Amino acid sequence: xxxxxxxxxxxxxxxxxxxxxxxxxxxxxxxxxxxxxxxxxxxxxxxxxxxxxxxxxxxxxxxxxxxxxxxxxxxxxxxxxxxxxxxxxxxxxxxxxxxxxxxxxxxxxxxxxxxxxxxxxxxxxxxxxxxxxxxxxxxxxxxxxxxxxxxxxxxxxxxxxxxxxxxxxxxxxxxxxxxxxxxxxxxxxxxxxxxxxxxxxxxxxxxxxxxxxxxxxxxxxxxxxxxxxxxxxxxxxxxxxxxxxxxxxxxxxxxxxxxxxxxxxxxxxxxxxxxxxxxxxxxxxxxxxxxxxxxxxxxxxxxxxxxxxxxxxxxxxxxxxxxxxxxxxxxxxxxxxxxxxxxxxxxxxxxxxxxxxxxxxxxxxxxxxx
Numbered sequence: 001x002x003x004x005x006x007x008x009x010x011x012x013x014x015x016x017x018x019x020x021x022x023x024x025x026x027x028x029x030x031x032x033x034x035x036x037x038x039x040x041x042x043x044x045x046x047x048x049x050x051x052x053x054x055x056x057x058x059x060x061x062x063x064x065x066x067x068x069x070x071x072x073x074x075x076x077x078x079x080x081x082x083x084x085x086x087x088x089x090x091x092x093x094x095x096x097x098x099x100x101x102x103x104x105x106x107x108x109x110x111x112x113x114x115x116x117x118x119x120x121x122x123x124x125x126x127x128x129x130x131x132x133x134x135x136x137x138x139x140x141x142x143x144x145x146x147x148x149x150x151x152x153x154x155x156x157x158x159x160x161x162x163x164x165x166x167x168x169x170x171x172x173x174x175x176x177x178x179x180x181x182x183x184x185x186x187x188x189x190x191x192x193x194x195x196x197x198x199x200x201x202x203x204x205x206x207x208x209x210x211x212x213x214x215x216x217x218x219x220x221x222x223x224x225x226x227x228x229x230x231x232x233x234x235x236x237x238x239x240x241x242x243x244x245x246x247x248x249x250x251x252x253x254x255x256x257x258x259x260x261x262x263x264x265x266x267x268x269x270x271x272x273x274x275x276x277x278x279x280x281x282x283x284x285x286x287x288x289x290x291x292x293x294x295x296x297x298x299x300x301x302x303x304x305x306x307x308x309x310x311x312x313x314x315x316x317x318x319x320x321x322x323x324x325x326x327x328x329x330x331x332x333x334x335x336x337x338x339x340x341x342x343x344x345x346x347x348x349x350x351x352x353x354x355x356x357x358x359x360x361x362x363x364x365x366x367x368x369x370x
Contacts, residue, residue: 040233048341050209057198074128085117133172156244237282263323272361
């Protein structure tokens with residue numbers, strides 16, 4: 001007499017488990033290196049994830065690469081200082097100060113150092129010397145410059161500036177090379193396509209990072225063919241900011257529009273899609289001072305981190321659901337997680353959670369499992 005399914009023997013259960021394990025091993029052996037495509041609009045933090053994964057799972061950067069990063073950071077500091085100096089005469093910045101009790105009035109000492117820094121836009125320093133560092137230090141520590149920096153969202157300057165300005169003397173040392181913490185804090189716009197291999201839970205993945213600015217997005221479609229998973233990164237802390245390309249489109253709205261286009265693309269019908277809601281540390285702090293509902297239409301919550309996070313999550317889930325339906329994939333699932341790309345412990349935790357999803361998506365794209 002046959003036993004009912006619920007009362008199967010332990011031997012049968014072990015047999016089934018062994019069969020599943022064997023099938024997975026065969027799949028791993030036969031599968032090509034799965035491709036994970038990192039996408040997102042500009043300044044979402046996807047390139048920070050890319051560098052974090054290289055540090056944590058892909059091997060150390062070479063001496064030549066670190067030298068190149070040092071030079072990039074030197075250039076970044078000069079360019080960021082120039083942008084702050086130019087912002088002292090930006091009409092939108094000056095108007096913002098007129099609404100406050102103390103309009104921006106620069107004394108002669110501040111004007112002098114602002115003029116010095118502005119000259120770098122025409123003739124930047126040939127090398128990042130101690131004299132350059134001294135000028136930057138005096139510039140950064142000027143109380144009026146700090147006030148201008150607080151208006152940085154008006155002229156689209158990132159949060160990375162403070163991190164490097166506070167250690168500019170160290171950065172100017174001749175033998176200085178960025179460490180792992182430095183590497184995840186510097187900001188440079190990704191142009192072109194970056195590609196690397198990493199290993200997660202004994203499975204090798206190919207990670208691809210494509211520029212997120214509008215001018216770079218035409219390159220995305222060239223990467224869709226071999227993709228097993230897409231990680232779409234959204235900077236949730238930028239709910240009150242506009243895109244630098246047009247200075248009017250809300251950044252969350254831009255991300256939502258771009259994400260919807262991806263979900264409706266038939267070429268991405270099979271690959272798994274994961275959304276990283278990034279910069280949650282900055283998001284939490286910003287919510288205390290800048291009401292979420294002032295910038296997100298349709299929001300009626302209490303403005304707390306939990307409420308605002310749930311609203312953003314639902315916005316993207318709704319768009320994904322509609323997009324998947326439009327390409328005949330109503331059963332397709334979306335995986336979401338809140339992240340902080342500059343925090344290595346958070347990145348480790350997040351990828352410990354999502355690796356199983358990446359592996360399953362890879363096997364599905366290869367046809368090994370349904």
